Amino acid sequence: MADDWNKMDPKNLLEAYLQLSKHRLTLLITSTAVGGFMMAPAAFDASTFAACAIGTTLLSASANACNHLLEAPYDAQMKRTQSRVLVIHRFSPLHALTFAGATAASGLSILWIGCNPITGILGILNLGIYAGVYTPLKRYHIGCTWAGAVVGAIPPLMGYTAVTGVIDPAVLVLGTILYSWQFPHFNGLSWNLRGDYSRAGYRVMCVTDEDLCRRTTIRHALALIGLCSIAAPISHLTTWGFAVDSLPLNAVMLYLSYKFYRNPDAKTSRTLFRFSLLYLPLIMVLMVISNQGRNPNEFKNLHTLAPDNSVTNKLLPGSLSSVPSPVDIKVRPRITFD
The missing domain is CATH 1.20.120 (Four Helix Bundle (Hemerythrin (Met), subunit A))
Structure with a gap:
């Protein structure tokens, strides 16, 4: 019965955490972030890739745990969701909240340190929209679908910015x-x-x-x-x-x-x-295949922010190669007479 607490068996704990994370949805979200990473115009870096994938997975798990917490009373009324872990009391709300907080903190830290701050900001923003806007809005306004579409659009941006650092x-x-x-x-x-x-x-x-x-x-x-x-x-x-x-x-x-x-x-x-x-x-x-035929020199060091010593280089938004700045400002020392 849903009113009885189920004893947590350690060997089934991982399965329960996967359910709390909505692992299939989390896998889909992470795959779109990976797609964004692969589309970025820069050389592949394994450590950045791992940080992007792991950080996105953890933040998605946190968002879905929050969704379970907020919707448990209503999940009990739907045939499709009556067996979710909080509905059948496999976890206490405090346990689920602790899991959500731990995965959010670790996911944000991994994205911030392993990728860059903008990717971490996008990740925590997406968690906030999903748990703080989309989930509660479902019971009040039809606009929830548009809010949910924004949530789905952000992970590929995270993958792309993990490499480039820019939107x-x-x-x-x-x-x-x-x-x-x-x-x-x-x-x-x-x-x-x-x-x-x-x-x-x-x-x-x-x-x-x-x-x-x-x-x-x-x-x-x-x-x-x-x-x-x-x-x-x-x-x-x-x-x-x-x-x-x-x-x-x-x-x-x-x-x-x-x-x-x-x-x-x-x-x-x-x-x-x-x-x-x-x-x-x-x-x-x-998309990834279409970019494989491009000149590798177009992608090389595109994410490097250090300017050239002789000419100030800038990247045009969406371009694949650097172009010289039309304005090259040089500071000359001021000459004074005593």
Whole structure:
């Protein structure tokens, strides 16, 4: 029974922590951060990569533990979530809170020290949005879906900034691709769970505005085409080859989104959701492959901030090579006469 505390068996403790962390979701989030890391225009560094992946994983685990804490009373009302660890009392709330705090502190420290401060700030910001905005907003306003899409867009920025230390137009395009992907993905998932969401009092799109749910799905499927085939190569995130190679994937996403828009039912929503799970890793792999043919000299030492001794160099946002500054300021000593 859910009212009885379950005795924690040490050999099952790891499994329980994985459930508290929502390990499948955490793996997905970490994979998008890794994708952002691989897209950064710089040489691969193993220690920075490890810090990025581990730090992102720990912060995601913390955010999901906070989500369990905040939603436990409502999870008990939904068939899909009735077996979660706090609902069945496998952990006390204090235990879960301690886990959330420990993983947040360690994840932030690893990102701050092993990568750079901007990556750590993005990570803790994302935790705050997920636990402090998205999770409580689900019970009060339809805007929770847009807040959740922002949460999904930040991890690839973390991976990219872990290498470059800057946020430029290229990585903003990458984040926007992840942002738009969230709508076909979540709308396809949530459509068949409308009864559960309604019983728990969640004001998500599929419950409060079914027409808007259908419209946003097809709008963002269209947006993905423009982002991948126009914005990505223009911002130098990818090559024009990717613009062409991504068209089949985006065409299928648009087709399935259109079928869901025209006839939203269990079959079309489930098909759309399942394809969205396939779409994300494939589009990220295509991006990485598209950059493999570039001149290695374009990437070399791009993340080095030290200026050249003779000419002040600057990086144009989204560019792959340094250009001389149009203004070279030299300070001359002032001559005085006594």
